[in-house]
Amino acid sequence: MNSPAIQTCGLNYHFGDQKVIENLSLEVNRGSIYGFLGPNGAGKTTTIKILLNLLKSPKDTVFVFGRDMNTYRTANLKKIGALVEQPAIYAHMTGKENLLNRCMLLGLSKNKASEILELVGLGAAAHKKTGQYSLGMKQRLGIGLALLPDPELLLLDEPTNGLDPNGIIEIRSLMIELATKHEKTILVSSHLLSEIEKTATHVGIINKGQLLFQGTIEDLHLLNKPVLTIELNNTQAAAQLLSREGYHIEETKADQLTLEYSSAEQSSQINSLLVQNGFNVSSLHPIRKALEELFLDITKTNN
Numbered sequence: 388m389n390s391p392a393i394q395t396c397g398l399n400y401h402f403g404d405q406k407v408i409e410n411l412s413l414e415v416n417r418g419s420i421y422g423f424l425g426p427n428g429a430g431k432t433t434t435i436k437i438l439l440n441l442l443k444s445p446k447d448t449v450f451v452f453g454r455d456m457n458t459y460r461t462a463n464l465k466k467i468g469a470l471v472e473q474p475a476i477y478a479h480m481t482g483k484e485n486l487l488n489r490c491m492l493l494g495l496s497k498n499k500a501s502e503i504l505e506l507v508g509l510g511a512a513a514h515k516k517t518g519q520y521s522l523g524m525k526q527r528l529g530i531g532l533a534l535l536p537d538p539e540l541l542l543l544d545e546p547t548n549g550l551d552p553n554g555i556i557e558i559r560s561l562m563i564e565l566a567t568k569h570e571k572t573i574l575v576s577s578h579l580l581s582e583i584e585k586t587a588t589h590v591g592i593i594n595k596g597q598l599l600f601q602g603t604i605e606d607l608h609l610l611n612k613p614v615l616t617i618e619l620n621n622t623q624a625a626a627q628l629l630s631r632e633g634y635h636i637e638e639t640k641a642d643q644l645t646l647e648y649s650s651a652e653q654s655s656q657i658n659s660l661l662v663q664n665g666f667n668v669s670s671l672h673p674i675r676k677a678l679e680e681l682f683l684d685i686t687k688t689n690n
């Protein structure tokens with residue numbers, strides 16, 4: 388049986404009168420790093436809390452490795468490690484003591500603490516009090532705590548929030564190592580595509596609780612079609628002419644037009660058409676939007 392690590396089927400969730408999750412159907416394949424993206428308040432944390440059964444969902448709407456969360460709650464939760472909001476770390480203890488303490492609570496061998504410290508890159512800081520850890524070190528220790536019982540699935544809610552570029556890179560490489568060498572499936576939320584674009588194999592984009600895109604990073608790149616910007620005079624009249632000729636105008640400014648673009652040949656046809664009709668074309672530039680801009684465009688579609 389190769390059911391997805393996570394599947395939600397038309398999931399809805401309300402806080403009082405406010406509908407925060409609407410008909411959400413996520414599919415997170417085993418072994419993937421799934422970037423769960425959306426602006427602030429989109430519903431990411433709520434979804435993660437539902438996946439952890441911290442918030443209740445109706446029967447047969449949330450499945451973990453093919454098993455319904457309501458029927459198999461305990462078995463499902465054993466397979467999940469999570470870092471949601473601040474990691475629960477004792478500041479007066481060292482990193483190793485924090486892990487040993489958790490090992491004791493979970494009835495795990497003490498050796499596991501040293502193994503995890505190495506895995507999350509905290510071997511050298513094992514005996515330092517965590518009150519003196521940087522934010523990035525605390526996040527890595529939080530991930531380490533989540534990894535102790537060796538879960539198959541990791542849910543990380545904005546683990547790079549507030550980290551400096553180095554801290555972000557460290558979390559990124561840790562996620563890649565966990566997925567590739569340790570066969571973990573990871574769902575990681577973020578409000579910035581750029582933070583997980585290099586790490587994620589798949590992306591789900593939500594806004595206002597609705598899933599607006601789900602697919603591989605390659606699928607997302609395919610959506611990112613280039614556009615042609617043309618600097619010229621009398622843009623309104625030029626836009627009308629090009630529309631009549633079947634071109635799709637995206638934006639008309641006082642001195643610049645932006646339109647869909649498919650080939651260099653097409654750009655010279657457009658240039659000839661404009662020049663033949665008396666427009667003064669000063670430049671034509673094909674440009675591809677940054678992926679982050681595409682993400683913003685997608686989230687605008689249900690605003």
Ligand SMILES: Nc1ncnc2c1ncn2[C@@H]1O[C@H](COP(=O)(O)OP(=O)(O)OP(=O)(O)O)[C@@H](O)[C@H]1O
Nearest residue numbers: 402405407425426427428429430431432433434578
């Ligand atoms: N306990 C709660 N009671 C009432 N409303 C809530 C509660 N928790 C979240 N919400 C609302 O639900 C919506 C989704 O919030 P959620 O925290 O899931 O978003 P998010 O995508 O994780 O955003 P952020 O990146 O800001 O954490 C928001 O409108 C939020 O105000």
